[in-house]
Amino acid sequence: MNISKRQNALLLALLICLPIIALIHLFVGQIDISFTDYFDSIFNFDDRNASHLISRELRIPRMTMAVIAGAGLSIAGLLMQTLFNNPLAGPYVLGINSGASLFVALTIMTGIPFFTSDLGIVTNALIGAFLFGLIILFFSTMVRMQISLLLIGLMLGSFTSALVSLAQTASDAQELKIFTMWALGSLQKVELHQLPLILACFGASILGAFLVVKPLNALVLGDKEARLLGTNIKRVRLVIILITAIITGVVTAFCGPIAFVGLAVPNLVRILFKTQSHAILIIASILIGAMFILLCDIAIQLIEPHFIMPINALTSIIGAPFVILLVLRRLK
Amino acid sequence: MKISFLAVLAILFVSCDGNKQKKHASFDDPEKIEIRYAENFKLKKIKDGYLLELLKPGTKDVSETYEIYPSENKKIISLTATLNGMLAALNSQDLIVGISDYDHVYDSGIRSRFKNGGVKEYGGTAQNSLEKLVASEANIIFYDIVDEQFPNQQKLKKFGIQVMPIYDWRENHPLAKAEWIKVVGAITGKIKEANAFFDQVEKDYNILKNLGKNYSKKPTVLCGNLIGDSWYTPSGNNYYAMMIEDAGGDYRYKTTKGTISLALSIEQILNDNLKTEIWLNPGYKDKTTILKTNPHAKHLGAFKNNVYCYSNGMKKFWEQSASRPDLVLSDMIVLFHPEDKSIGTLNFYSQIN
Missing domain, CATH: 3.40.50.1980 (Nitrogenase molybdenum iron protein domain)
Structure with missing residues (x-):
């Protein structure tokens, strides 16, 4: 892996910043929590002590989920952008999030007796994300222009929104309420005992992403060149869709839909690192993506006493202008 | 010929609108009806009816004034559950011809009249159909959105349908909410029954409150x-x-x-x-x-x-x-x-x- 001094310094800075921001995140909230509280919540946990409960059951899972959501969605976006050779691709824009949302909506609001446990929502979100990933993949083989694929992704998003609306009109008040709560997006719903499952999915996806670094680098040159370099395009596409579906499905299932992170962060990483080496891009996406969501969540918690903002709203507020800037930059 | 055509047209307009005009009573010395808790309305007795002033929940300024003549209120569309309950409490649920949604109704009288076709669904405030409302020939529609006009309010007025917001849910005292039954009493011509009902509720509430304190x-x-x-x-x-x-x-x-x-x-x-x-x-x-x-x-x-x-x-x-x-x-x-x-x-x- 060729890495310049500048890239090295940048990565080092990010590596130092991420734990600091994560630590700050742990100490931001409505209640004052000390180092001792964290220590005791891990080694001398007392479930009648509010500080222990808040540290262990709320803040540690919330911080971990912020890291996983930011890093995971950024990697998903990076892989999609490389696969479709399109900087405006991402799980949200291409409708992968919508697929996960649709399946969660169908589970909650139509009473399909598939699964009712947490694992059920995750499984459904995964199936939805994977199915819509395959649909996008299918269309990508049929259209030549990049803009067409984005339009198809947007149409898929509209289509699923319509189906979700239909499910909403047919659902009772309680189901509707549950889905609306989920769709608002939140990092605080995750529980400590769910983290091992989430971390396992996340770890497997990251590992998978690193395993396809070479084919990803080859894909940047185009499908023909990649084939000439010995890349099995079909297999790589399937692996990328699988990784993206797992990450997007897990994050969407536990946090609700989080927009624009997968689109904005990989582009920011490319601008900062000026490289096509996917080993560097993946590491940087993990670090910047995690930091981005952590910072968003810190901001949300700081303004919470005055103004309530769901995570999905804040990422969209920051992400949408960034995408407009990106488009304008490319047009120049 | 032109003149006579315009004259006919003018007569038609006047007659269409004229029969829906309210009687303007003299309000020289309206008798105030005692309101002990509610802060979002005032009710006064006038000849053959009542004068209802709705106050804005925030500022307490008079937002709308209604002349209520109970003899005219034969058909009511109630898009708020509270009103259904209050009409039922005064045994006036027979006046209801329309509700928002049958699935939201508890009162057995309204439910059985719905099954017999005497009551119809009109949807929530935002979803109703103007044509259906006009065809209902209702005299008055109750709804419960504050600071927002009922859709097509002016058109409905032309057809003689009055719309009235109910602000009970913005009152800040439990008994103030209950006191809105006096408005329902005025509308249905059962003010005495409404007063008696409220007095009993107030008495029972205060007995329980004293118990709770101890x-x-x-x-x-x-x-x-x-x-x-x-x-x-x-x-x-x-x-x-x-x-x-x-x-x-x-x-x-x-x-x-x-x-x-x-x-x-x-x-x-x-x-x-x-x-x-x-x-x-x-x-x-x-x-x-x-x-x-x-x-x-x-x-x-x-x-x-x-x-x-x-x-x-x-x-x-x-x-x-x-x-x-x-x-x-x-x-x-x-x-x-x-x-x-x-x-x-x-x-x-x-x-x-």
Whole structure:
């Protein structure tokens, strides 16, 4: 892996910043929590002590989920952008999030007796994300222009929104309420005992992403060149869709839909690192993506006493202008 | 020829509009009807009817004035559950020709008239059809949105259909909500019955309140649930917080200011309520669903055995709770002081399992 001094310094800075921001995140909230509280919540946990409960059951899972959501969605976006050779691709824009949302909506609001446990929502979100990933993949083989694929992704998003609306009109008040709560997006719903499952999915996806670094680098040159370099395009596409579906499905299932992170962060990483080496891009996406969501969540918690903002709203507020800037930059 | 055509047209316009014009009575010395708690309306007696002034909930300025002639109000469309309950309390549900949604109706009289075709569904305030409303030939439509005009209000007026907002839900005292029954009494020509009904409710409420005051042990109480990332619970001056105190409960946020809901973080809620004894109105019918939307609820002290909600009798609650705060208070006393067997059974609330 060729890495310049500048890239090295940048990565080092990010590596130092991420734990600091994560630590700050742990100490931001409505209640004052000390180092001792964290220590005791891990080694001398007392479930009648509010500080222990808040540290262990709320803040540690919330911080971990912020890291996983930011890093995971950024990697998903990076892989999609490389696969479709399109900087405006991402799980949200291409409708992968919508697929996960649709399946969660169908589970909650139509009473399909598939699964009712947490694992059920995750499984459904995964199936939805994977199915819509395959649909996008299918269309990508049929259209030549990049803009067409984005339009198809947007149409898929509209289509699923319509189906979700239909499910909403047919659902009772309680189901509707549950889905609306989920769709608002939140990092605080995750529980400590769910983290091992989430971390396992996340770890497997990251590992998978690193395993396809070479084919990803080859894909940047185009499908023909990649084939000439010995890349099995079909297999790589399937692996990328699988990784993206797992990450997007897990994050969407536990946090609700989080927009624009997968689109904005990989582009920011490319601008900062000026490289096509996917080993560097993946590491940087993990670090910047995690930091981005952590910072968003810190901001949300700081303004919470005055103004309530769901995570999905804040990422969209920051992400949408960034995408407009990106488009304008490319047009120049 | 042209002149005669225009004349006919003018006569037609005048006659179309003319028969819908209200009588303008003289209001030289209207007799005030006593309003003891409600702050969002004033009611005065005029010849053959009443003068109703609706006040803006925030400023208390007169927002709209209505001349009410009970003899004209033969057909009512009630798009608010509270009104259904109040009309039923005065045995005037036969005047109802329209409701928002049959599934939201509790009163058996309205339900059976719906089945017989005497009552029709018109949807919520935002979803109704102008043509259907006109075809109903109703005299008056009640709705419950503040600071927003009813869709096509002016057109409906031309067809002789009056629309009237009901602000009971913005009142800040439980008995103020109930006092809106006097408006319903004026509309239906049953003001005496409405006054008698309210006097009885007030008397019963105050008896229970005095009882609630005297309990030495006051259990701590939490309300509401998470919506998104915020836990919404009544402020200290909210009518519901007032009722908890009246029932001999110790509301956790009784010292907070304001009448609207507080939006608190789950951290704040956990920090304040690990030992709170009773949790009211979590918004769901069972614990499994509560945990689906709010998994951290299991850490609350009250979660194990003391979660109560009206969700199993939701329709009854929405229809009757405004006009019968005495029954809601009675439920709260039963929940807070189960050792006192003198109160009786629960009217709206049940335990969440």
